[in-house]
Amino acid sequence: MASQPTGLFPVTDAARHAKGRQKMHGLALYISHVWEAAANTTTSLCRAHGMQVDTERVALEAAPALAAIRTLDLEVICNSQSQSEKIRYRQFLKDDLQGRVVRGLLLLRNADIHMPATIDVPADRVVGGGGLGYRVMPSWLPFDQLPHGIRNNPQNNNSVVAAYRDAVASQLVIDTLLDAFAFFRRCDPTLARYVPGTEDLEYFPLLPTTHDYDRLHPDQPSRPQLEAEVRRLTQENPPYGTGREILHSFSGDGQPVYCGNTIRHNIRTAFVEPGAQIVRDIRAGFPYFALAPDGTRHDVSVSDEGIRVAAGAPLANMSLSAPRNHSRPDVCAGWWELTATDAFLYRRQRHLQGGIRDL
Secondary structure, eight states, X not given: OOOOSOSSSOOOOHXXXXXXXXXXXXXXXXXXXHHHHHHXXXXXEETTTEEXXXXXXXXXXXXXXXXXXXXXXXXXXXXXXOHHHHHHHHHXXXXXXXXXXXXXXXXXXXXXXXXXXXXXXOOSEEEEOTTSOEEEEOBOOOGGGSOHHHHTOTTXXXXXXXHIXXXXXXXXXXXXXXXXXXXXXXXXXXXXXXXXXXXXXXXXXXOOOSSSOOOOXXXXXXXXXXXXXXXXXXXXXXXXXXXXXXXXXEEETTEEEEEEEEEETTEEEEXXXXXXXXXXXXXXXXXXXXXXXXXXXXXXXXOXXXXXXXXXXXGGGSOOOOOTTOOOHHHHHHHHHHHHHOHHHHHHHHXXXXXXXXX
């Protein structure tokens, strides 16, 4: 039965609506298969070669999802609209974040159908272990790392490439598929399948894991969206402890970064923090101290201009002590890279939700 005009772009043609119902059912099913595939790989930890990550089945299960997304986009939603509504829909694809995901995934679908190159989904993050197996967190490749034949395909549409770069590249595979499902559901909610007698979507939420956060439902925020909120709230609240001592500084991503120890009841745990956040913490009343090479501690204050000051001079000009357990700046830089890219680790560091090694 054709849908009622309750969505952004309702499908009023009965045949296309039936096709859309089938493809949305398939898309939900394929997403659940991708999720299960990420948890059932041959990923292993090898003493000689490190982590041996397997994501091939994830790529295999994602292929029919990409095909369903294209059918829903073109044949179901777009081609069911009047000419004026088609123009509005195509513009909406460009303007809407989830619409750009749908548009960007077209690059991968076309490559999978028409190109000899394989679609790889590397996983930079792997969770689990300890006898429980490993869950891989596969992401789509950055555009510049896609196979040459895909990047240089003369049939590539510039807007599709731009959407891929903007909304798909380096994003978690599961996030983009859930975004596409959510997009089509916004276009026409009646395309989705629900558990009979309820308003619950079939196949969702996906099976939970013990990871810090996994998106299990199309209505939930993506991991990047949640990480941005976690980081914002983390920065708005002062660190745990009675103060922090600064032992070392270096440049990270063009800004000063400081590392040292957070102190609580004579227990020290490591921190790495950008200079701008230290300014915010001090202005909020949280104490920082700079440790000189001779062991002298100097209070760190902030001038009206936002300059960090210790011992009557800019902190940037002060010679600092080295971390007491090592003197390798690459260790601090490594922690900085982790906390700058993982909001949950950054939250644990500031709020002691889980341990972090002592420098």
